[in-house]
Amino acid sequence: MPARLVDGAAHARAIRAELRLAVERLVSSGRPPRITVVQVGDDPASTVYVRNKQRAAEEVGFRSSVERLPRAAAQADLDQLLDSLAETPGLDAILLQMPLPAHLDADRALARIPPRKDVDGLHPYNAGRLAQGTPTFVPATPLGVLELLRREHLDPTGRHAVIVGRSRLVGRPLALLLLQNHATVTIAHSRTRDLPGITRGADLLIAATGSPGLITGGHVKPGAIVIDVGITRDPSTNRLIGDVDRPTVDPVASVITPVPGGVGPMTIAMLLVNTLRAYRQQAVLEPADRPTGGPIGPGRQA
Numbered sequence: 439m440p441a442r443l444v445d446g447a448a449h450a451r452a453i454r455a456e457l458r459l460a461v462e463r464l465v466s467s468g469r470p471p472r473i474t475v476v477q478v479g480d481d482p483a484s485t486v487y488v489r490n491k492q493r494a495a496e497e498v499g500f501r502s503s504v505e506r507l508p509r510a511a512a513q514a515d516l517d518q519l520l521d522s523l524a525e526t527p528g529l530d531a532i533l534l535q536m537p538l539p540a541h542l543d544a545d546r547a548l549a550r551i552p553p554r555k556d557v558d559g560l561h562p563y564n565a566g567r568l569a570q571g572t573p574t575f576v577p578a579t580p581l582g583v584l585e586l587l588r589r590e591h592l593d594p595t596g597r598h599a600v601i602v603g604r605s606r607l608v609g610r611p612l613a614l615l616l617l618q619n620h621a622t623v624t625i626a627h628s629r630t631r632d633l634p635g636i637t638r639g640a641d642l643l644i645a646a647t648g649s650p651g652l653i654t655g656g657h658v659k660p661g662a663i664v665i666d667v668g669i670t671r672d673p674s675t676n677r678l679i680g681d682v683d684r685p686t687v688d689p690v691a692s693v694i695t696p697v698p699g700g701v702g703p704m705t706i707a708m709l710l711v712n713t714l715r716a717y718r719q720q721a722v723l724e725p726a727d728r729p730t731g732g733p734i735g736p737g738r739q740a
C-alpha cells in the first residue's frame with residue numbers, strides 16, 4: 439500500500455483558525471499582537487517570504503509591519519534599527535529576514551533582538567535554552583514538524599529518528615526537539631558515511647538538505663514515517679520539489695509529507711504561534727496592555 443500523505447496545508451489552516459479566535463478575544467480586551475519583519479536589500483525571494491509572513495500575520499488579526507534598509511546599509515544602521523525596535527513598547531515580535539547581504543554580520547544582528555521578541559528562536563539565549571532542554575522560542579520549521587507529528591498522532595517517543603541535515607535553522611533544533619520528545623536521535627549530514635545504511639535504521643526519517651531526490655526507496659525502512667523538509671525550485675518546471683524521491687519512497691514508507699503542502703505551510707503557522715506566545719509574555723511585562731480574557735489557543739509547545 440502506498441504511503442499515506444499528510445496534509446500540512448489543512449493542519450496549518452486549522453492552526454490559523456485557532457489563532458484567529460484567540461486574537462479576536464484578545465482584541466476585545468486589549469491590543470492585538472504586533473510583529474515587525476526587518477528586510478535588508480531587495481532580494482526577490484526574500485521579498486516574497488516577507489510579504490507572505492506579513493499577509494499571514496494580518497489574516498489572523500495581528501498588526502504587522504516591514505522595516506526596510508537598503509542593500510548597502512552598514513552594520514551600524516542595522517544595529518540601530520534593531521535596538522530601536524527592541525525598545526519599542528507594544529511590539530511583540532521581531533523577525534530578521536535571512537539571508538543578509540554578505541557584508542553584514544548576521545550573528546551580531548540576531549544577538550541584538552531581545553530573546554523575548556525573537557520569534558525565530560535564533561538568539562543564542564533561545565538556542566541555548568533549547569540545547570539545555572528548557573526551550574523558549576524554537577525556530578518555526580522544526581516546531582512545525584513536531585506539531586505535524588502531534589496532530590497526526592505520531593508520537594516520537596521511543597522511535598529512532600534520523601535527521602539528514604544539521605543546519606542551525608532546521609536539522610540541529612529539530613534533533614533537540616525530538617530528543618526532548620523522547621525519540622532516539624541520529625543526525626546525518628554531507629560527511630556521513632553510508633547514508634542509506636544510517637537512514638534505513640530510522641522509524642522516523644526527516645530529510646532537510648535541499649538536495650532534491652536525495653532520499654530514495656533504498657534509504658527507507660519499510661513502514662517508516664518520512665518527513666520531507668527540503669524545498670528546491672526545479673528550474674526546468676519551476677515547481678517546488680523535496681529531498682524525497684516519491685516514486686521510490688511511496689511504496690516503502692507508511693506516512694509521508696508532500697512537497698509542496700507538507701511542512702512548508704506549517705512553518706508560517708508556527709511563526710504566528712510563536713508571535714502569540716511572545717505577545718502573552720509581553721502582556722505580562724506590560725501590564726497596561728494585559729488582556730483580561732485568557733485565551734489558550736495553540737502554542738503550548740516549547
Ligand SMILES: NC(=O)c1ccc[n+]([C@@H]2O[C@H](COP(=O)([O-])OP(=O)(O)OC[C@H]3O[C@@H](n4cnc5c(N)ncnc54)[C@H](OP(=O)(O)O)[C@@H]3O)[C@@H](O)[C@H]2O)c1
Pocket residue numbers: 579602603604605606607608609626627628629630633646647648649652667668669670701702703705
Ligand atoms: N519547509 C520549510 O518551511 C522550510 C524551512 C526552512 C528550510 N527549508 C528547506 O529545507 C532544506 C534545508 O534547509 P537548511 O536551511 O537547513 O539548509 P542548509 O543550511 O543548506 O543545510 C543543509 C544541510 O543538509 C546537509 N546536506 C546537504 N546535502 C547533503 C547530502 N547530499 N547528504 C547528506 N546531507 C546533506 C548539509 O550538510 P553539511 O552540514 O555537512 O553541509 C547541511 O547540514 C532546504 O531545501 C530549504 O529550502 C524548508
